[in-house]
Amino acid sequence: METKRGVPNILGNGLVGVGLVIFAVAVADAVGVVDARFSPGVYLIFVAISFVLAWLLRSLT
Numbered sequence: 001m002e003t004k005r006g007v008p009n010i011l012g013n014g015l016v017g018v019g020l021v022i023f024a025v026a027v028a029d030a031v032g033v034v035d036a037r038f039s040p041g042v043y044l045i046f047v048a049i050s051f052v053l054a055w056l057l058r059s060l061t
Contacts, residue, residue: 008060015053019046
């Protein structure tokens with residue numbers, strides 16, 4: 001089902017979801033629950049990029 005704002009809004013929401021999952025991995029790695037491949041800071045950079053791209057996509061329409 002398409003939202004009122006169309007495809008950029010759906011893709012933006014998807015990127016927010018991906019960012020939240022990456023943030024959860026970063027927190028789990030920082031706490032020591034998971035031994036992730038990269039340091040938590042690298043994951044937080046990916047989260048920031050994901051959120052910025054999501055914001056840009058959502059502001060297109």
